[in-house]
Amino acid sequence: AATLHWPDPQLDFLEDTLYSINSIGFLTENCDPRQNTTIAAQWLRLAYHDMSTHDATDGSGGLDASMIYELDRPQNVGIGMQQSLQDFVFFRTPYVGFADMIAMGVVMGVASCGGPIIPFRGGRVDAKVAGPATVPEPQQDLASHIASFNRQGFTQAEMIALVACGHTLGGVRRDDFPLIVDEKAPDGFGDFDGTAASRTSFDNAVVLEYLNGTTTNPLVASANVTARSDLRIFSSDGNSTMHRLASSNDFSETCKALLEQMINTVPKDVKLTDVIDPLENKVGSALLYTKNGSYVLQTNLRRLSVNPNRTVTLFWKERQTQGSLCPSTGCSVSSTRVSLDPPSFLGELRGIQKLSNYKFTTQIPLNASIAKFWFEVDEKDGSAPSIVDNDDGSGFEIDQDTVLFDPSRTTIVSEGFSGVFVIVVGVKDDILNAGGADAPHLTLESFEPGTQDFIAKIETVSLQRDTTHSPADGYTFFTGNISTGATAMHVHATVGGQKFTQYVVANDFMA
Numbered sequence: 352a353a354t355l356h357w358p359d360p361q362l363d364f365l366e367d368t369l370y371s372i373n374s375i376g377f378l379t380e381n382c383d384p385r386q387n388t389t390i391a392a393q394w395l396r397l398a399y400h401d402m403s404t405h406d407a408t409d410g411s412g413g414l415d416a417s418m419i420y421e422l423d424r425p426q427n428v429g430i431g432m433q434q435s436l437q438d439f440v441f442f443r444t445p446y447v448g449f450a451d452m453i454a455m456g457v458v459m460g461v462a463s464c465g466g467p468i469i470p471f472r473g474g475r476v477d478a479k480v481a482g483p484a485t486v487p488e489p490q491q492d493l494a495s496h497i498a499s500f501n502r503q504g505f506t507q508a509e510m511i512a513l514v515a516c517g518h519t520l521g522g523v524r525r526d527d528f529p530l531i532v533d534e535k536a537p538d539g540f541g542d543f544d545g546t547a548a549s550r551t552s553f554d555n556a557v558v559l560e561y562l563n564g565t566t567t568n569p570l571v572a573s574a575n576v577t578a579r580s581d582l583r584i585f586s587s588d589g590n591s592t593m594h595r596l597a598s599s600n601d602f603s604e605t606c607k608a609l610l611e612q613m614i615n616t617v618p619k620d621v622k623l624t625d626v627i628d629p630l631e632n633k634v635g636s637a638l639l640y641t642k643n644g645s646y647v648l649q650t651n652l653r654r655l656s657v658n659p660n661r662t663v664t665l666f667w668k669e670r671q672t673q674g675s676l677c678p679s680t681g682c683s684v685s686s687t688r689v690s691l692d693p694p695s696f697l698g699e700l701r702g703i704q705k706l707s708n709y710k711f712t713t714q715i716p717l718n719a720s721i722a723k724f725w726f727e728v729d730e731k732d733g734s735a736p737s738i739v740d741n742d743d744g745s746g747f748e749i750d751q752d753t754v755l756f757d758p759s760r761t762t763i764v765s766e767g768f769s770g771v772f773v774i775v776v777g778v779k780d781d782i783l784n785a786g787g788a789d790a791p792h793l794t795l796e797s798f799e800p801g802t803q804d805f806i807a808k809i810e811t812v813s814l815q816r817d818t819t820h821s822p823a824d825g826y827t828f829f830t831g832n833i834s835t836g837a838t839a840m841h842v843h844a845t846v847g848g849q850k851f852t853q854y855v856v857a858n859d860f861m862a
């Protein structure tokens with residue numbers, strides 16, 4: 352399983368979104384309905400269509416979010432495609448692309464409808480252009496379907512099962528396929544399986560109804576014989592795969608494996624992360640800034656379990672060791688407060704009841720500063736306290752204190768419906784002045800996810816000396832405006848001939 356070597360904004364975000372914060376999961380939590388179908392069904396179809404550009408012979412294509420360039424193709428008809436992309440777009444970051452969110456939609460959607468929990472890996476890379484038009488269509492013959500699934504990396508038996516696993520959710524809309532669903536279909540929607548409860552269940556009713564001849568699946572039973580692609584596919588091995596999937600356990604296990612393969616089908620040069628499981632210890636962001644004559648360090652440690660007796664202590668090592676004020680074991684402070692936060696629904700399914708968040712805000716003398724920090728966790732159950740120090744004993748390093756984003760001086764200014772973040776960054780005078788004739792160069796690279804057209808916007812603005820915040824505590828302040836549509840930014844600086852970079856997410860703009 353993936354281990355967090357802090358800072359790791361990719362794993363940090365993906366783990367949070369899977370288990371900790373009920374953000375994307377909130378939309379589909381109870382296999383929630385939308386447009387006669389379910390959000391989970393829309394997400395699953397989107398992921399399959401996006402993946403189906405894969406060519407196993409040369410390793411090209413796969414789950415790479417190329418769908419944003421392919422929406423106008425007839426194979427991708429249906430409001431669900433656009434809507435699903437809209438669901439995911441807000442969650443992309445400079446480190447996590449659309450494709451990872453489309454893949455996560457399968458994990459979330461399937462689990463929310465009572466299906467198996469599919470392991471999730473991150474690291475997909477978003478395509479810059481459309482892929483080939485290779486999504487299978489209902490009017491194609493069996494040989495074309497077998498060839499097309501082979502090209503995508505699936506055998507004939509796997510094709511049968513994967514179609515059954517996909518077509519356990521949702522159905523066919525008359526608006527999209529008037530030649531497949533006739534006008535008698537209630538709400539213009541032909542469910543893949545017949546029972547109302549089944550619509551919101553990831554179950555094998557689609558298999559059982561097919562086998563016992565009661566199916567209403569339009570792709571099996573449509574009056575339009577050409578459109579009966581599921582019938583041709585399901586029966587293509589004399590029903591042997593379908594008989595096997597009649598066991599609900601087999602169905603669940605098979606779907607888990609095949610859907611995992613589907614979301615992990617990526618272009619050959621893309622390397623996915625290890626499987627992301629909930630992390631027992633997780634450090635949040637660490638913000639270091641100056642205020643009223645000292646540094647302030649703000650951070651937190653998240654634990655998966657609750658223990659009201661547990662104490663968590665933050666330790667740190669000073670950057671200036673001469674005339675150290677800390678004992679040899681490091682300076683320390685107890686958590687300022689603990690909050691017990693609910694996990695995401697997937698976190699709950701993984702057995703997490705509450706997440707304990709130990710929060711710290713501590714002052715550090717200006718002449719000492721901080722080089723790194725770590726935590727001591729005492730369960731108060733007689734066992735020895737444990738140390739949380741980034742797994743490898745290195746601790747959580749504050750790599751520099753020269754260029755510091757300042758959340759306490761940063762503000763938001765509204766302008767009608769939109770607005771700007773007025774971002775303030777402090778630069779240490781020692782280094783600034785040592786720069787001599789070299790003028791400092793500071794920029795903000797803001798990231799907007801592209802909620803309108805699905806194309807992320809990265810904008811760079813220069814930071815200027817701040818006229819409203821006078822120099823203080825050994826720092827001079829610089830300021831620049833970015834849109835409130837930004838969800839993250841990098842601060843880049845060249846000061847005194849050295850380069851500095853800091854990554855900050857919008858949550859911290861107003862921390």
Ligand code: HEM
Nearest residue numbers: 388392395396399429487488489513517521522523524527
């Ligand atoms: C030969 C292969 C396939 C064909 C011809 C096919 C065809 C279709 C058609 C015509 C629809 C109706 C879409 C609409 O009304 O807008 C549909 C829906 C759907 N398909 Fe497939 N499909 C295939 C394979 C798959 C696979 C492999 C998966 C996923 C593993 C999948 C998942 C879905 C889902 C979840 C829906 C329901 C969408 C909703 O209710 O909004 N399909 N499919």
